[in-house]
Amino acid sequence: MAKATVPPTPLTPLGLDDFTEPTLVRRWARFWHLLRNAAWELWRNRLATMGAVMVLILFLVALLAPFIARYDPVKQNYREMLQGPSAAHYFGTDKFGRDIWSRVVWGAQRSVIISLLAVMVGMLCGVPLGTISGFYGGKLDAVLMRVVDAWLAFPGILFYLIAATIIQAYKLSLFWNTVGLIIALGVAQTPAMARLVRGSVLAEREKEYVEASHVVGEGHFYIAFRQILPNCLSPLIIQATISLGVEMLVLAALSFLGLGAPPPTPDWGADLNLAREHMETLPYLAIFPGLAISFAVLGFNLFGDGLRDILDPRLAES
Amino acid sequence: MKGKDTDVLKYTIYRVLQLIPVWLLLSMVVFAMVHALPGDAIDALVPADAASNPATRAALEKELGLDKPIYVQYAKWLGRIVLHGDFGRSITTRRTISVEIFQRLPATIYLATTAVCVSLLIAIPLGTIAAVKRRTAVDYTATASSLLGVSIPEFWLAILCILFFALYLGWLPASEYYSPFDNFRLSLLHMVLPAGSLGVRLAAITTRLTRSSMLDEIRKEYVDTARSLGLPERRVIYKYTLRNALIPTVTIAGLQFARLLGGTVVVETIFSWPGVGLTLYEAIMGRDYPMIQAAILILATGFVVVNLLVDLSYRLLNPRIRLA
Numbered sequence: 327m328a329k330a331t332v333p334p335t336p337l338t339p340l341g342l343d344d345f346t347e348p349t350l351v352r353r354w355a356r357f358w359h360l361l362r363n364a365a366w367e368l369w370r371n372r373l374a375t376m377g378a379v380m381v382l383i384l385f386l387v388a389l390l391a392p393f394i395a396r397y398d399p400v401k402q403n404y405r406e407m408l409q410g411p412s413a414a415h416y417f418g419t420d421k422f423g424r425d426i427w428s429r430v431v432w433g434a435q436r437s438v439i440i441s442l443l444a445v446m447v448g449m450l451c452g453v454p455l456g457t458i459s460g461f462y463g464g465k466l467d468a469v470l471m472r473v474v475d476a477w478l479a480f481p482g483i484l485f486y487l488i489a490a491t492i493i494q495a496y497k498l499s500l501f502w503n504t505v506g507l508i509i510a511l512g513v514a515q516t517p518a519m520a521r522l523v524r525g526s527v528l529a530e531r532e533k534e535y536v537e538a539s540h541v542v543g544e545g546h547f548y549i550a551f552r553q554i555l556p557n558c559l560s561p562l563i564i565q566a567t568i569s570l571g572v573e574m575l576v577l578a579a580l581s582f583l584g585l586g587a588p589p590p591t592p593d594w595g596a597d598l599n600l601a602r603e604h605m606e607t608l609p610y611l612a613i614f615p616g617l618a619i620s621f622a623v624l625g626f627n628l629f630g631d632g633l634r635d636i637l638d639p640r641l642a643e644s
Numbered sequence: 645m646k647g648k649d650t651d652v653l654k655y656t657i658y659r660v661l662q663l664i665p666v667w668l669l670l671s672m673v674v675f676a677m678v679h680a681l682p683g684d685a686i687d688a689l690v691p692a693d694a695a696s697n698p699a700t701r702a703a704l705e706k707e708l709g710l711d712k713p714i715y716v717q718y719a720k721w722l723g724r725i726v727l728h729g730d731f732g733r734s735i736t737t738r739r740t741i742s743v744e745i746f747q748r749l750p751a752t753i754y755l756a757t758t759a760v761c762v763s764l765l766i767a768i769p770l771g772t773i774a775a776v777k778r779r780t781a782v783d784y785t786a787t788a789s790s791l792l793g794v795s796i797p798e799f800w801l802a803i804l805c806i807l808f809f810a811l812y813l814g815w816l817p818a819s820e821y822y823s824p825f826d827n828f829r830l831s832l833l834h835m836v837l838p839a840g841s842l843g844v845r846l847a848a849i850t851t852r853l854t855r856s857s858m859l860d861e862i863r864k865e866y867v868d869t870a871r872s873l874g875l876p877e878r879r880v881i882y883k884y885t886l887r888n889a890l891i892p893t894v895t896i897a898g899l900q901f902a903r904l905l906g907g908t909v910v911v912e913t914i915f916s917w918p919g920v921g922l923t924l925y926e927a928i929m930g931r932d933y934p935m936i937q938a939a940i941l942i943l944a945t946g947f948v949v950v951n952l953l954v955d956l957s958y959r960l961l962n963p964r965i966r967l968a
Contacts, residue, residue: 369722373788444706476666481906483677484940488677491928493934497679575797579910582799583925598800602914609807616800624795 367636374632380625387431388438395428401593406606417614420600426611431620432592437622440508441573445566447512453517453555453562459520459525461550471524477517485514486576490585507586511573522565526558560637566619571626578619586609594619646780663952666947671725674941675718678933688933691735731938736930741938745920749942751821752919753911755842756904758835763850764844767802768893770847771854775862775889778894785860799910801900803839803848806914809837819916838915842908846900853896860888891958898954905946 368374369480388393397403403423411418417426461472489510493503530536531554539549580586581595589596594615601611678688686705694700703709712720724730731741774786810818822831861867862885870880905920912921920939927935 362675373791472665476669479666479948479951480670481903481944483903483909484906484944484947485673487909487924487928488936488940492677492680494928494933495808571795578797581911582910584929598803602803605803605807606811610812612800612803612807616797616803619800620792620796623797624792627795629789 350409350617364636365402368632371632371635374627375615376636377625377628377630377632380403380621381629384622384625385438386435388435391435395425395431397425397428399424400590401429401434407605408431410417410626418608418610420611421596421604426597426614429592430594430598430614433594433597433615434618434622436504436587436591436593437574437577437619440511440577441570443508444511444573445569447509448515448569449518451513451516453523455516456520456523456525457527457555457558460524461531461546461554463528467524470520474511474517474521476559478521482514482576483579486510486580487583487585489514490583492582494585503587507577507580511576515569515573518569519562519565522561523555523558525550526561530554530557546563564634567626567630567633571630574619574622574626651959655959659952659956663948665947668673670944670948671722671941672718674937674944675721677937677940679714681933684710687736688931689732689757692737732934734927734935735932736927736933736935744935745923745929745938745942748918748923750823750913750921751917752905752908752921754824755835755838755917755919756862756901758839759842759908760848760901762839762847763900764893764897766843766847768890771851771893772858772881772886772889774851774855775858778859783855786855790848790851792946793845793851796845798841798845799914801844802837802911802914805837805841821916821918831950839916840909841953842904842911846904850893850896850900854889854893857892858885861885861889875960895954895958898957899951902950902954906943951959 368378402421403425405423406415406419407423408421409415409419415425417430421424433601455470459467459609490507493506493510496506498506527550536549536554539553544553577586578595578598582599583595584596584599586596587593597615598612598619601608601615604611653736679684686701686708689708689710694704697864708717710717724732727935729742730746733739734741734744737744738788739783770786770790774783777783809816816836817834818837821832822834824831862881867880867885870884871877908917908919909921911917912919913925920943924936924943926932926938927939
């Protein structure tokens with residue numbers, strides 16, 4: 327691989343900026359700088375680049391699903407049941423004659439949407455909780471963290487099973503079923519997120535700039551969310567990336583157990599379960615959905631690992 | 645010396661007491677589940693034919709205490725479980741739940757233990773070699789394969805294993821369970837695929853941990869001292885460094901065992917392994933809610949208790965860690 331030789335321009339010293347009112351342009355310039363440096367660092371880390379490319383492919387496939395899926399993923403075609411991979415059906419067809427390639431592609435969209443939204447739900451609940459807990463400390467922190475402890479003591483998979491069983495029992499439409507799954511997956515992420523943010527906020531609030539802001543008389547809300555929180559984002563971004571992969575795995579496991587979407591929905595886990603009936607005669611049925619899951623999760627893991635090396639050099643070795 | 649012992653005792657008591665609210669919370673979640681379902685709780689808790697007859701329905705409601713306020717119901721439910729170990733009867737099989745689950749618990753524990761052993765057998769050598777031969781092909785291969793291992797869901801790995809080893813090569817059986825006390829050889833043979841597919845994934849996690857804790861340890865001063873004293877490298881690594889580096893690894897193995905108590909559901913389903921996980925799966929499919937409640941509560945209790953034991957033994961064995 328040809329190595330690029332020109333390093334990106336170094337960050338301008340921020341000392342001066344700190345005394346001037348941050349205008350929109352200046353902020354944008356700073357953000358752009360950081361982004362460029364991060365992209366450069368990413369490029370230097372081969373595994374991370376590979377992860378980024380895999381994640382990009384996954385997102386593209388999810389986004390372009392209507393165009394690259396060649397058949398309706400739920401349309402049954404009994405004249406073309408259980409065919410092997412061919413030019414007409416790249417990945418073959420299942421026992422209802424549905425095109426596996428189209429199902430894998432639409433399944434990618436479903437997986438991406440659910441895990442992205444679930445991680446967002448987790449952050450929306452966890453980040454404020456962790457910030458407040460870490461910023462105010464004291465009794466509030468003690469109580470919140472005990473709750474988080476108790477929550478984390480609950481084995482995740484059992485929580486998911488309870489939630490999915492309840493959702494299943496309501497026999498909801500596909501849309502509301504998906505919403506339910508997203509909330510369950512997201513809520514389960516909340517304590518870990520809260521714990522993570524609280525830890526960094528706790529370390530950050532002792533710093534001088536926070537003291538200075540208190541002296542100047544800034545509001546608590548402003549200090550906590552606008553000044554401290556942006557400095558705690560690195561571990562959060564890493565965690566969120568890795569969580570995306572974890573959510574995908576959990577979603578696949580739940581669908582595999584029949585606790586995901588109602589049947590005709592294209593879903594990697596559910597398709598994998600369906601494939602078990604024909605393992606002896608048509609093993610490819612079980613190959614492609616599983617490959618898709620592993621591809622996606624590996625992408626997020628590689629990318630998350632790379633991000634950790636870039637954003638948090640202290641942890642790079644571990 | 646005496647002061648330290650009382651500290652340890654105090655800490656142990658503190659942690660055991662801490663378990664109580666956690667467990668209560670857990671039981672509340674499990675209890676609340678039935679009430680979060682659509683329809684009346686009675687429909688979830690008794691067989692459909694009993695619930696459809698108005699007279700028996702009323703009688704059953706009274707017996708289960710469903711006419712009382714919810715906190716009374718909870719207290720009664722909890723009391724029956726804690727005092728009598730009574731989880732009620734299964735809706736589908738109509739057998740006593742506690743008997744059914746405790747009959748199946750050994751199979752799950754057996755599977756989880758073997759899976760953790762498999763993972764340690766892979767992870768400790770691999771992680772150690774990766775750390776010792778850092779930044780060589782061996783290290784990169786180990787790191788890459790552990791990343792790959794974390795990314796492959798165990799149910800897909802299980803299916804691939806069945807495809808290859810059971811169907812294609814025909815070497816190993818893909819289902820059925822034999823107790824190790826009845827027929828040890830058959831029991832091991834049937835254990836290979838389930839424990840293997842669980843263990844490989846666990847090994848992926850443990851390898852990375854062993855590698856990084858080994859790296860931490862190698863950098864410490866006592867290693868330099870040992871080397872400067874002229875001790876052979878082999879001895880420095882395997883006798884001194886590895887022992888210290890293994891403490892976190894063994895802890896993780898304990899935690900993994902705890903997690904596997906609940907995490908075997910999918911693999912038990914694939915291999916028709918008659919453990920609590922399969923019971924739970926069958927109960928979910930059959931909407932057997934009392935059974936679901938019991939299975940989840942027992943698995944979660946096991947998880948919490950094993951976690952506690954791991955934590956306590958970790959601190960007892962490791963005097964350097966402050967009791968906080």
